[in-house]
Amino acid sequence: AQSVTQLGSHVSVSEGALVLLRCNYSSSVPPYLFWYVQYPNQGLQLLLKYTSAATLVKGINGFEAEFKKSETSFHLTKPSAHMSDAAEYFCAVSDFGGNYRRSQGNLIFGKGTKLSVKP
Amino acid sequence: DSGVTQTPKHLITATGQRVTLRCSPRSGDLSVYWYQQSLDQGLQFLIQYYNGEERAKGNILERFSAQQFPDLHSELNLSSLELGDSALYFCASSVGGGGVYNEQFFGPGTRLTVL
Numbered sequence: 001a002q003s004v005t006q007l008g009s010h011v012s013v014s015e016g017a018l019v020l021l022r023c024n025y026s027s028s029v030p031p032y033l034f035w036y037v038q039y040p041n042q043g044l045q046l047l048l049k050y051t052s053a054a055t056l057v058k059g060i061n062g063f064e065a066e067f068k069k070s071e072t073s074f075h076l077t078k079p080s081a082h083m084s085d086a087a088e089y090f091c092a093v094s095d096f097g098g099n100y101r102r103s104q105g106n107l108i109f110g111k112g113t114k115l116s117v118k119p
Numbered sequence: 120d121s122g123v124t125q126t127p128k129h130l131i132t133a134t135g136q137r138v139t140l141r142c143s144p145r146s147g148d149l150s151v152y153w154y155q156q157s158l159d160q161g162l163q164f165l166i167q168y169y170n171g172e173e174r175a176k177g178n179i180l181e182r183f184s185a186q187q188f189p190d191l192h193s194e195l196n197l198s199s200l201e202l203g204d205s206a207l208y209f210c211a212s213s214v215g216g217g218g219v220y221n222e223q224f225f226g227p228g229t230r231l232t233v234l
Contacts, residue, residue, distance in 0.1 A: 043121060043225035045121070049222065105150060105152070105167055105174065105215070
C-alpha cells in the first residue's frame with residue numbers, strides 16, 4: 001500500500017525567502033510521486049512529477065523537488081518565494097492497488113500544506 | 120484551464136435528496152476519476168472509469184454511484200444525502216488508465232452543500 005505524509009499544515013515565509021514543503025512517502029513498490037497546487041476556489045494543477053528518471057525534478061513556476069529513497073522523502077522547494085505562490089500544496093503518490101507492476105491510475109493525496117507569503 | 124469541465128459549480132440541497140454531478144474530460148482522455156475534498160478527510164479518491172468501464176474503486180459510499188457514457192463524459196450520483204456529504208467534488212481525466220505517464224488533469228470542482 002502507498003501513503004504520503006505532509007509535515008506542517010501551514011507554512012509561512014517572507015517574500016524572497018526559501019520555500020520548503022515537506023513530503024514523506026510510504027510505498028512497497030518504487031513510487032510515482034507528484035506535487036499539485038490548489039489556488040483558492042480552483043482545481044488542482046500539476047507542479048511536477050517523479051517517475052523514476054532523474055531524482056531532481058524541475059516543475060513549473062520555479063519549483064523543484066528531490067526524490068530521496070534513503071529518506072523516503074520528496075520535498076518541494078523554491079529558492080525565492082513570490083506573493084503569487086500563496087496557495088495550498090498537495091503531495092501525492094500513484095496508487096498501485098494490488099498490482100505491483102503497474103499503477104492503477106488514481107492518486108493518494110497528503111493532507112496538504114497551506115503556504116502563506118508575507119510581504 | 121485544464122480542459123476538464125464540471126457542472127454545476129455550486130449545488131445546495133437538503134438532507135435525503137439526490138443530486139447528479141457532471142464531468143466532461145479533456146478531448147482524447149479515456150479515464151475519468153472522481154475525488155472528494157472535505158476539511159476532515161482531505162482529498163479522497165472515490166472511483167475511476169476507463170473507456171466506459173469501472174477501473175478502480177476507492178472510498179466511495181454505497182449511496183454514491185457513477186458511470187461513464189459512450190461520449191466519455193461521466194456523472195456522479197449522490198443519494199440520500201447527509202450533512203457530512205458537503206464537500207468539494209473534483210473530476211480529473213487522463214489519457215490512459217494507469218501507468219507511469221498517467222498525468223491527471225483536474226476540473227474546477229463542484230461545491231456541494233447539504234443543509
